[in-house]
Amino acid sequence: MSKSAEGDAAGAKDKNLVHSLAKGFRVLETFTAEEPDLLQSEIARRAGLDDGTTFRMLNTLVSLGYVAKVPGTRRFRLTLKPLELGFNAIARTALRDLARPALRSLVGEVNEAASLGVLDGADIVYVERAQAGLVRMGVDIRVGSRIHAAASAIGHAVLAFLPEEELENVLRASRFDRTGPGVPQSPDALRARLAQVRREGVALIDWASVNGLRVLAVPVLDGSRHAIAALSVAAPAMRLSADEFVAAVRVPLLAKAGELGLALAAAG
Structure with a gap:
């Protein structure tokens, strides 16, 4: 032109x-x-x-x-009026309704919270969440909260299973100024991290030394095995070691993500 x-x-x-x-x-x-x-x-x-x-x-x-x-x-x-616009957008999809029972089932003696997030630009937006009673965690996450995808377990779970073109767009829009355990500091470091997530099927962020939490996330995949969302669970680090936490929640978390992917496919 x-x-x-x-x-x-x-x-x-x-x-x-x-x-x-x-x-x-x-x-x-x-x-x-x-x-x-x-x-x-x-x-x-x-x-x-x-x-x-x-x-x-x-x-x-x-x-x-x-x-x-x-x-x-x-x-x-x-x-609170601007929230109405976002909630109206979220409410148009069956995603929240289908995810709600799965999230509730993931909260219990080990996990204090379970969340569903979707990618929006370079951020993850939390669209549904379940908590166990009075949760005392060092983060303020609620429906509508945003978190940088490149610096979060739930973000890594989504990014690891994106088509290459979409991933490249996210990388160009991402900032690598966030610090913390397991947070990649460059696009190359993030790609290496995502390769690990693809191999293992789960993404772990161990923030025990920062806010006393551990978060494990898995993707919700469509028929092409591309991520359309991710499920995550968070638990206080004092309850289990990192290995024990992953061993306790990996299988049920993957199972619920698989069920949600099938339910979304059936719902069209």
Whole structure:
């Protein structure tokens, strides 16, 4: 394609964008779990907008119920309304309903939590979760939480069974700035880790020295043996050694992932 043709294509694409809507989403995306409350000036800086535009965007989002003012302060925070959009998307699939019994069956004396995650870009999004009573774990994972795929057991379980083209796209979008036991620090290191997961069928992240947890994950495969999701279980490291943990949960976890893959195939 010539440069002029490329410019025409870019211009046509740009004309199809609603820039004010894009700016509104940039404002929403400035809020994080680590910093849920922000000043207008902080939002403007993070969204790359001037103060006047940010002021108008915030007032519009407040009036629509997506953002709220923090009482007694000059700060803003997200409401729960944006969650409705994500939950509506999740609810359109049978994945959660089919996975829920499997997750519940995996929680017991050893495992305190079981999760189902799907790949979204370079992240894993948790779409269903089961917990055993009052869980006291050093992580805050819930439905809708995101975790970097390259730095997590559940992510490794999915990535190890992706088609090569999809895996390459994820690698290009991944950051390798996360540290911790078993976290690959480069694309080559991640590929070596994924080869191990393919051989063993499971992905283990042993965070005993960090937050006292061990996590084991397995892929949920389609008929072509490509990952469409992953199941994971988490348990306090004090209960079992890493080898004992894997020995105790590997077989039932693989069995439930296999059942879920067959159920999804049957459900179309």
